[in-house]
Amino acid sequence: MLPHVLQKDQVPTFVKHLQQTYRVVGPVAKEKGFYDYQVIEEPKDIYLDFPITVQSPKRFFLPAYETLLKYNRAKQQEGPKVEVEAPRTVLFGVHPCDIYATWVLDAVFSKDPKDPYYLSRRDRSVIIGLDCLKACDEKSFCLDMGSLYVQQGFDIMLTDLGSRYYVEAVTDIGENIAEQSDVLVLATAKDHAAHQQAQEKKQANFQHKVPYDTKYLPELLDQSYDSLIWDANARRCFSCGQCNLVCPTCYCFDIVDETKLNLTEGERVRKWDGCQLQGFAEVAGGENFRETTGTRLRHRVMRKGCYMKKKYSKTGCVGCGRCDRNCPADISILRTYQQIASGTVAV
């Protein structure tokens, strides 16, 4: 399908049209200059000029708390039941880093045995991306991690051309949505030229922050296993797990049974868990295989920069900078990537 344009003042109309078929999730402005993804009730609540959201939109595919099985202890012969809440959803205004991260999570949950909970929700979701033409702030390094330029993982991509958005549909679903909308107009030569200019300006607006090509990151991390930087950085870590919460590719979870007060009905639920929390690698009997904050930090950085690449051929860290931005102890994954280059022990 050829590119179209959507006037900025027509965005609420476009969203209202989508709401007839889908649950629309989009970025809204919260207090104090923070932005986050939320289910949209009023179309005009959508705010697209945001730098970056506090959390990634991963919770719409992998909720922080979800039921795996429902059981009834009084009716054990029947066996537990499996239900998934999977509304048809449009994720509106997803930046490239989060599109890339969703692509990584898709690979994780599609490998055998497939996760029907994540995949049901993902299969019923449409992603409308919003390209980034300038860096959100000084903490992001998406250019280095390769997530700034995405070719797949989205259905429609919007590019800001000033008064309007350039609209490119890249999948059948994306095309269907675009064709069914009344407010999209075929792009003109002027729009095409403006889009090209925007892409050229985009390139100039991002700089490298990591002092080497990140294709060397897995090997550098492997060699830094015994480096002193892990303890040095982690000395001030509270093990609060904020980094795990806001990271777009963190997906570790705990499974617990929660029974109702009648002691009969209950649910086996999965909840987000974090490898930075103290008890994550603790076993019955009390042995903890990652007892110190240093070993836990090392594990997280190596997961993001090395292990996930080895397992899924995709970087686990997308350079969004959320862990850094939200860490109460000012620990930055970007800084560890910089430190391993020179073997520095920094504070």
Add this chain to the structure above:
Amino acid sequence: MHPTTILELKPEASPYLPMSAKLIHLEQFTEKEKFLRWELSQSVECKAGQFMQVGLMGVGEAPISITSAAGKRNVIEMCIRNVGDVTSALHQLNVGQSVWMRGPFGNGYNMSNCEGQRLLFVAGGLGLAPCRSFILSALENREKYQDVTILYGGRTPNDLLFKADLEEWSARKDCRLLVTVDRADNSWAGHVGVITTLFRKIKVDPTNTTVFVIGPPVMFKFAVLEVLAMGIPENRIYCSLERRMKCAIGACGHCQIREVYVCQEGPIFTYQRVKLLREGI
């Protein structure tokens, strides 16, 4: 105003859906350890060294090693130590009651890989439970292997597990069993000392020998040194590494050792691999 949809999935679609298992026999081995035999609602293909996720609705699941021999079976055995929420609930079961299980999980070990070899089993404490799945698989097909030697160490005579099997293996002419305890009491007439002291009593030809060392991390460290001193190559020494497990399907992250999900690529590893894993022991 947004449409919600609740999809009811076919039971087979979820890897978290368990099968029913009935307790058909139980025996108290020690104060904290019980032997349980289960009849599963379906047959499963078990390899030596694999485990099941055993659970009760309302309590949760725990990974427990299968202690019976490899094969396609619907009756499996376990030795369970009472050490947490799930295991203490399992300890309160009576014969005839049922639980929910998933599995078998883990890479396990294909016993055909050591056919024709001399086998040495080194088991410490509760490590005898997973080790027994290897031992029984070997003894069931005894003609496929050369010598079979079993070393077993417990803390005290009261801590020894599988006493009936120990007597049976002692009586057999086609395998050698040596048992030791760290500390003896007046009733004990056997060997006293940590398990590494048993290595003095055996002579092992390092060519064509495969060794299985299963026990707590500290025992593993020292036992492996003895095995290496005998000249056994690192890729013929196997161990079972255990970690906290929740999903058992390589998703929840708790069992990770570096880039490895122990529930999928383990728990059976060669010493060669364990050395590289660094965080392993």
